[in-house]
Structure formats: structure tokens, C-alpha cells
Amino acid sequence: MPEKCNIAHFLADIAERYGEKTAVSFKGRSITFSDLHSMSSLYACSLRASGLGIGMRTLMMLRPGIEFIVAVFAVFKTGAIPVFIDPGMGIGNLLRCVRKTKPRALIGIAKAQWTRLLFPRTFNSLEFSFSHESLCPPGVIKLPSLDDFSRSAQVGDFQTASVQPDDTAAIVFTTGSTGPPKGVVYTHQIYIEQKRMISEFYGAGPEHVDMPAFPLFALFSAVMGMPSVIPDFNPSFPAMADPALIARTISENNISFSFASPALWRNLADYCIEKSIVLESLKKVLMAGAPVACDLHEKLRKIAPNCVAMVPYGATEALPVANFSSSDITRDIASAVSSGRGYCVGKPLPGIKIHVIKPTEDPVGSWDDSIELPNGETGEIVVEGKVVTPEYYELAELTRLAKIRGRGGRLMHRMGDMGFFDEKGLLWFKGRKAHRVFTPDGVIYPVCCEAVLKSHPKVFRAALVGICDKGIQTPVAVIEPVPGVLPLDQDRREKFISQLQDIASRNPITKNIRDFLFMSPFPVDIRHNAKISRESLAVWAAARKIQSP
Numbered sequence: 001m002p003e004k005c006n007i008a009h010f011l012a013d014i015a016e017r018y019g020e021k022t023a024v025s026f027k028g029r030s031i032t033f034s035d036l037h038s039m040s041s042l043y044a045c046s047l048r049a050s051g052l053g054i055g056m057r058t059l060m061m062l063r064p065g066i067e068f069i070v071a072v073f074a075v076f077k078t079g080a081i082p083v084f085i086d087p088g089m090g091i092g093n094l095l096r097c098v099r100k101t102k103p104r105a106l107i108g109i110a111k112a113q114w115t116r117l118l119f120p121r122t123f124n125s126l127e128f129s130f131s132h133e134s135l136c137p138p139g140v141i142k143l144p145s146l147d148d149f150s151r152s153a154q155v156g157d158f159q160t161a162s163v164q165p166d167d168t169a170a171i172v173f174t175t176g177s178t179g180p181p182k183g184v185v186y187t188h189q190i191y192i193e194q195k196r197m198i199s200e201f202y203g204a205g206p207e208h209v210d211m212p213a214f215p216l217f218a219l220f221s222a223v224m225g226m227p228s229v230i231p232d233f234n235p236s237f238p239a240m241a242d243p244a245l246i247a248r249t250i251s252e253n254n255i256s257f258s259f260a261s262p263a264l265w266r267n268l269a270d271y272c273i274e275k276s277i278v279l280e281s282l283k284k285v286l287m288a289g290a291p292v293a294c295d296l297h298e299k300l301r302k303i304a305p306n307c308v309a310m311v312p313y314g315a316t317e318a319l320p321v322a323n324f325s326s327s328d329i330t331r332d333i334a335s336a337v338s339s340g341r342g343y344c345v346g347k348p349l350p351g352i353k354i355h356v357i358k359p360t361e362d363p364v365g366s367w368d369d370s371i372e373l374p375n376g377e378t379g380e381i382v383v384e385g386k387v388v389t390p391e392y393y394e395l396a397e398l399t400r401l402a403k404i405r406g407r408g409g410r411l412m413h414r415m416g417d418m419g420f421f422d423e424k425g426l427l428w429f430k431g432r433k434a435h436r437v438f439t440p441d442g443v444i445y446p447v448c449c450e451a452v453l454k455s456h457p458k459v460f461r462a463a464l465v466g467i468c469d470k471g472i473q474t475p476v477a478v479i480e481p482v483p484g485v486l487p488l489d490q491d492r493r494e495k496f497i498s499q500l501q502d503i504a505s506r507n508p509i510t511k512n513i514r515d516f517l518f519m520s521p522f523p524v525d526i527r528h529n530a531k532i533s534r535e536s537l538a539v540w541a542a543a544r545k546i547q548s549p
Helices: 010-016 033-050 066-078 093-103 110-118 188-199 217-223 241-254 262-275 294-303 331-338 398-401 446-453 490-505 534-546
Strands: 022-026 029-032 056-062 081-084 103-108 127-133 169-174 183-187 209-212 255-258 283-287 309-317 318-325 343-348 353-357 379-384 403-405 411-421 427-432 437-439 443-444 457-465 474-483 515-518
Touching: 010 033, 010 217, 022 033, 022 066, 022 217, 029 033, 029 066, 033 066, 033 127, 056 066, 056 093, 066 081, 066 217, 081 437, 093 183, 103 110, 110 127, 169 188, 183 188, 188 217, 188 318, 209 217, 209 241, 217 283, 241 262, 255 331, 262 283, 262 294, 262 309, 294 331, 309 343, 309 411, 331 343, 353 411, 398 403, 398 411, 427 446, 437 474, 443 446, 446 457, 446 474, 457 534, 474 490, 474 534, 490 515
Parallel strands: 056 081, 056 103, 081 169, 103 127, 209 255, 255 283, 283 309, 474 515
Antiparallel strands: 022 029, 169 183, 309 318, 318 343, 343 427, 353 379, 379 411, 403 411, 411 427, 437 443, 457 474
């Protein structure tokens, strides 16, 4: 039986090395690494005594915070499988995800416990329910909150379940921003590999203090001995996080490392520039979830002069696979991005292979060298490495479409993204495969065109969508102006459109875009608030276009 394949084993090692060091802080409360290990073992004892065991799917419906981290490690220790569903996806999608996974247990706040009673058919697979909160329905097993926990309640070393590397560790649902939410199966080996990459490549570790704006990242911080200060905002809406609060959190806690959405970093940077605030403690900033414009890197340099901004490229199904850093920006790259070449996402990380293949809508059962494209040609991005997840939970057909069996039986993942390698071996992202616009004059890649249109000083965001059927689509650019521009009277609207048409006409990739609409704010994804929901924009734009004279 392999040793230390369970990610929870690493918490015991960290507790032994950094026992009395603060592990997690949230809203004025904190817990040491030693107590995090002990409290999660106490939870695990209660879970196991109630019947929860290896392989049992366990729905996690907790707010970000210390009890969330404790509960997740407790589930790992029992060998059960935590199921993570982003509540921001809406009640309908959430209930569909619950029905798909048929969880045996629920660990949730009181609101979640009462909600399950409103939908008994959806939650009829549940055998156990646990909560650290009061005022729960009858039958819910009480777990201690941090305020209830005392060292006198320690249970010694809980016997963490032994697992195989390829055993399922967790099911993490995508947000559904580009289709129905899908449960991505994570193995213990994948978590261990991600931990290694975050530590070795990104330099995360005990010498840093982390601010994990994405709650699950706090789990990695804990097993790397990196203290974390969880910011007090709703993680489903990072674009709405109060920049003053974030700036105070960073300054007051000497935050040196943080992973957050580009939307959060942009708002924070604008606020700090306006208020002349400099965040001296920041050393490494990670941002992911959508293309990151060069101007955001420049703004971060101004507010955090000691910091390197890093953009991991990947997806829930394979992360991280490539990286681009602020130090990689050259005048040529910045010029290429603004002229519509795409967004540079850097080079593959150590241990990762990235291929660009001929795009196809069909499954690709096994790898064949003939499908790979040479540098410079745009195609579908495929990744290979130990972070590639094996499947979507109980979605065999989607798994078949997304995976390729590589040499030696190793799985490869089709990212659903379009891109190319340049002459220097840098990978460029040109947008989602599903978002291509097929016009009579050829294929248009939205993110490339949008970068060109954003050269207008009054354009905050742009989204290119196609109207009508594939093959004869009309490209329509939807514009979100900078705050304060809308509403537009007829004269100002016509002048704005004329200026945009002039910009478009001067670039070969945008020259055929003549139709412009305005909307504010854009619909965006729930996890990062950065991915534009082009599907819903296309429906909206089609209705407006049909109504136009």
C-alpha cells in the first residue's frame, strides 16, 4: 500500500513542524496548524463513528472560513469524497449537481440543512447530516465550531484512511459558464502533484502569508505550512469585493502571496492608484480565470513594486499547465496582444506537455502524430501531465469527447480552447473553441478582436458574438463602456459606433465587424467574475439585431 497518498497525511507532517504557528485566520479568529490537525481529527472521529467511510460522497455546503477547512480535511482523513458545488451557480444548477452525485452525507451550515428539507427528492440519497451551527433541523449531528473547540477535546492521532494514488479524492464542479456544470473527478495523486507544482514553481510555502480569495486554495496553503488569511467577502462575487477591505487585509497581515480573480485585482489596483496606496508586502500574485490584459500587469507594478504577477493557465480539468508572468512582458508581446494576435499564456510548466491539434467536433480516441499542427498554426489546445483529471463524474460521453489516450496509456485533456505556439515556443490563447464566429470570410476569434476594440478609451469590455447559423454568421460586437458613459443619446451613440468602426476597419482581423451594441454590465461567470458569458450575450444580441431596422 503506497504511503502518504492521502493529501490529509501532509497536514499531520505540517502540524508536527509548525504546530504553534497560525495556520488560518478569518474575521478575527484563528487556528494553529496543531489545532487544525487536531480539530479535523475530532471531526473525522464523529464522521467515522456515524458511519461515514471510504468512498462515500459527501456534499460540502459551508461558508469559507476555518470550519470549512477543518471539515474538508476531516472528510479526506476518513477516505470519503468531498463534493464541491459553487452555490453561486443558482439553485437550479445546484440541485441538478446534487441529484447527479447522489451524496451519502452532507456537511453544511444551518441554511443548507433546512434547504434540503424543501427538496426531499433531490436529497433522498443522504444518510448522514452534520453541522457546526446551531438551529439545525432534528437529526443533524452537531460538530464543534472553532469557539466550542478546546485542546482538552483532542483525540490524539486519528488513523487517516489509506488510499491508492488513483482513488477518487474529490468531485469539483465546474461553474457552468460554458455549458452545464460538470463534476470533475480529482484523484489523490492529482492533489499531491498540484501541491508540488504550487510549492516548487510558484514558491508557495512557510515563508509567505497567503490571502486565498478562492476558498479551496486555502487547503493547499495548509499542507504547505503557509499561513492564510481568508478575506471577508463572498467568493462567488470577487468583482464585488470591497477594495478598501482587501487593501487593509493585505497591509495589516503582511500578505505576501495571493491567488484571486483578475476582476478582484483590477478593482484593487484602481482603488490603490486612486488612493496612492502601495502594498509593499506583496511578493507573488496569481490571477486566473480569464485573459489578463497587459495594463493590469502594469497597474499591479505600481501598487505592489516588490511583486511578480503570475498567470497560471489551465482549467478545472487540468491545472496548472502553463504560466505567464509580468516579467515575461516585452514590447513585442504587448503590441501583439493589442493588435489581436491573442493572449500569451507562456510556456508549459515542468512535467507538462501541450499540443495544438486540428480542431474537430468528434472524439479522438487515441493520439496520432498526424493531428498535431506545427508552430504558428491555430488549433485546439491539448494538455498532458499528472494534473490531468481522469473523467467527468458519470458523464461518459462528455469524458469521451474531452479525453485522448496518449502513448503509454496516459490521458490527455482537450481544453476546449483555441491557440497556437509561436516561433519562441510560447503558447497563445485565442479563445474558447465554442465561441468561434464562422463568417463567409472565415473564422473570427472573439478575444483577439476584443483586444483590438478595447483600444478605444471608453471601452471597458468588448464581446464578439455571431448571429445566425454557422457558416453564415454575422459578427456583432457588444460593448460595455467604462462607468458613466451609458446611457447614450442618439448622436453620442452614432459617434461612438463610428469611432469603433474606424478602429475595426484598420485591422485585418476586425475589418468586417460593422455592427455594435451596448450593454452594461456584462454577464460573467460566478467563480471569477471575469469570463464573459458570450452564450447569453449572443441570445441578447440576436434579439436586439432582429428588432433593429
